[in-house]
Amino acid sequence: MSAPKAIVTDIEGTTSSIAFVKDVLFPFARKHLAEYVATHGQSATVRQCLSDARTLAGEPGLDEIGTVALLQRWLNVDRKATPLKTLQGLIWEEGYARGEIKGHVHADAARALREWHAKGLRLYVYSSGSIAAQKLIFGYSVEGDLTPVFSGYFDTTTGPKVEAASYTTIARTLELPPGDILFLSDNVAELDAAKQAGLRTAALDRGEVALPPGHGHPVFHDFTSLDPFARVS
Ligand SMILES: CSCCC(=O)C(=O)COP(=O)(O)O
Numbered sequence: 205m206s207a208p209k210a211i212v213t214d215i216e217g218t219t220s221s222i223a224f225v226k227d228v229l230f231p232f233a234r235k236h237l238a239e240y241v242a243t244h245g246q247s248a249t250v251r252q253c254l255s256d257a258r259t260l261a262g263e264p265g266l267d268e269i270g271t272v273a274l275l276q277r278w279l280n281v282d283r284k285a286t287p288l289k290t291l292q293g294l295i296w297e298e299g300y301a302r303g304e305i306k307g308h309v310h311a312d313a314a315r316a317l318r319e320w321h322a323k324g325l326r327l328y329v330y331s332s333g334s335i336a337a338q339k340l341i342f343g344y345s346v347e348g349d350l351t352p353v354f355s356g357y358f359d360t361t362t363g364p365k366v367e368a369a370s371y372t373t374i375a376r377t378l379e380l381p382p383g384d385i386l387f388l389s390d391n392v393a394e395l396d397a398a399k400q401a402g403l404r405t406a407a408l409d410r411g412e413v414a415l416p417p418g419h420g421h422p423v424f425h426d427f428t429s430l431d432p433f434a435r436v437s
């Protein structure tokens with residue numbers, strides 16, 4: 205089989221460590237959420253996020269304090285809800301801009317992404333983090349600015365990562381047959397959904413969490429061993 209024409213990559217657990225997201229990004233958002241909403245509560249985007257969160261929770265009458273508490277609960281259980289993800293991105297933006305956060309990207313991932321881009325592969329991101337948050341983690345990364353290697357970004361506004369329809373939408377947007385796209389993730393439910401939509405898949409096992417046995421996706425421990433130009437399945 206010929207090389208894929210595009211690679212779509214997950215972030216947390218794939219290009220970047222789970223520990224960075226759980227131990228740095230999420231606590232930063234948790235710490236600054238209430239203050240951010242209080243300070244930026246008049247911004248149309250923030251008001252839309254609060255309204256969308258209330259609608260999603262089925263609690264349209266919730267006041268601002270109650271809505272912030274609801275968002276904190278969602279943060280604690282890592283709910284991949286678009287309004288929370290949008291707010292997290294806005295809060296992280298301030299942290300990155302002040303130099304309080306630097307995006308973690310594995311050195312092997314940064315090296316391979318730059319090499320694949322130089323060889324003409326089209327690279328995309330699909331993460332539950334908002335598109336703004338994706339640009340931040342790669343733009344302010346410990347491996348330098350990686351945003352020039354990416355041709356586009358997808359987040360939960362395209363659909364949940366565990367639904368095949370989301371990958372069909374991505375393939376249509378890229379104007380490529382699904383079989384010409386390779387999806388990289390550490391999450392078997394996401395890989396299953398991508399495979400169901402006809403994408404090629406590769407599972408990243410970086411040793412932070414165990415992949416369930418018998419999932420059937422080719423497994424790689426880093427991007428160095430993952431040569432998309434040599435893959436035959
Ligand atoms: C864009 S970095 C923050 C990642 C994040 O918020 C998240 O929920 C991780 O999702 P992923 O789909 O990258 O595993």
Ligand SMILES: [Mg+2]
Pocket residue numbers: 214215216217218389390391
């Ligand atoms: Mg992941």
